[in-house]
Amino acid sequence: MNALLIHPPCEREIYQRFLGLTAPPTGLAYVAAALEGGNKVKIIDMPAEKKDITKVKKEIETFKPDILGVYCATYRVAHANQVINATKEVDANIRTIMGGPHASLLAEDVLKENPNLDAVVCGEGDMTVPELANAWDSGELAKVKGIVFRENGRIVRNPPRPLIDDLDSIPYPARHLLPMDKYRLFETFKIATMVSSRGCPYGCHYCSVSAIYGRKWRARSAKNVVDEMEHLCDNYDLDLIMFFDDNFDLDRKRTESICDEIMERGLEIPWGYESSILSTDRSHLKKLREAGCRILSYGIETTSQKSITTMKKDISTQEMKEVMDNSKELGMLRIANVILGLPGETREDVIESIKLMKELEPEYPLFFLPTPYPGTKFHDTAEKMGMIKELDWSKYTTANPIIETQEISLEEVRELNAKAYKDFYLRPSAIKNNLRMLSKFIKSGVIKPRHMPGLAYHQMKTWVWLMRM
Ligand code: B12
Ligand code: SF4
16 A cells, blocks of 8 residues: 655744744654555655645655545644645545644544545544554444544544553654655754653643643653664764653653663763753753753743733743753753733733843743634633634744734734844844853854854844844
């Protein structure tokens, strides 16, 4: 059987603009790995390979897939549908499936909206997709857990698939099918991404992860994680590995075992992680640093105490300050993800958040606009209260105003967002802070002479963008 998996594009968003990030579709590569062995599998990463729908259609014609699967996050749904429609134009017999967060949360809706879509895989695809592929031929779709599909003009939902408990047992993502040389941070560092755990025990109101997977965190063992890091170092020319878990540092003991394993094996690759958990423990951060961790991306999300309570984030500003100070002292580059203008926040609260970022001084605060993703508690509340003013899913990238609250209008939140970026980044002290970090990275060999032209180009582009905001 031939299976073609496609990562569709989306509107340009903040990570691409500000951090010059092009990241691989790791979930799709996990699905590809599960399908390999007996099947011919191909992945097209449309944004990374800069392929448009005409090019993709030609590749569908030549590859002749039996099954075509598309990753579908909310902000990618229009392009995901375009791929599904193009597929059926090439050959109506190709079976089309969608997976990913948006499809998982709104399976019936996406099937109703697009008659060319045959089935949706809800949640993890590793076990479901190969089973689905086999069951189609034997006509046993009713037995496949975790799918929603069409049958005689009806939409049928099967029972859910239990989560995979033993993540060590699944194969590494099929990176050999991805254009690995295209994935970059700051447009110049060659990166690979890894997922060392899945899920999250918290239930933040705006988050799709808890809405899809419940509140269970599952982790791979330190040995299994570092085996994959070693595999990456042996097989790819990399500058950095980024852990893109939902919550990498939830179990500090496990994180420290990963650090021990890295140091015992003498792995020298710099790495970073994204986590919603902020560790205030200096000795923990020190250990991370010793094991090569150089980039921390924190989901601070909200700095206003009002929103911390309503959005179920439980981090005090004092804790944030401690983490920022400790990680700065250790020479780690800090990215802080902040949402501006959540319901209940006034203009003054937003200005307070911008001020706090200036005090905390991460190198890269990223300011997002509140975006009610379908299936979340935030979406339900915003809908009930008539806050949602933008219904086009492709705008749901967190860079566009979507909701209007009693306190802040759409126009005002747009203006405050631009103000946040300009106020923060165009200050001499922010530029000085970034130059200081740059020099630390050069001294420690993370930044090499070959990175300099790319970094300079990226910085110039960012400044032009800031001026035009
Ligand atoms: C890493 C990550 C990023 C990274 C990298 C993105 C990338 N290209 O890889 C960065 C930091 C850049 C990022 C940015 C953003 N992200 Co993000 N991100 C994630 C995160 C934490 C992990 C994704 C991941 O790799 N998971 C691990 C793999 C194994 O899981 P998976 O992708 O879900 O794949 C499994 C299943 O979905 C399924 N599957 C996946 N694809 C397919 C395809 C088919 C055909 C089938 C059948 C099944 C299937 O099988 C896979 C294996 O089990 C997710 C959270 C999450 N758990 O999804 C959020 C998440 C996807 N991001 C989200 C958002 C909102 C964004 C941003 C818009 C803004 C922001 N403020 O974060 C930007 C948009 C960037 C962009 N253009 O993609 C939301 C999306 C919500 C939604 N309803 O669509 C999520 C769910 C987070 C959340 N808290 O709600 N993100
Ligand atoms: S801590 Fe992060 S991953 Fe967990 S529920 Fe909240 S936003 Fe989602």
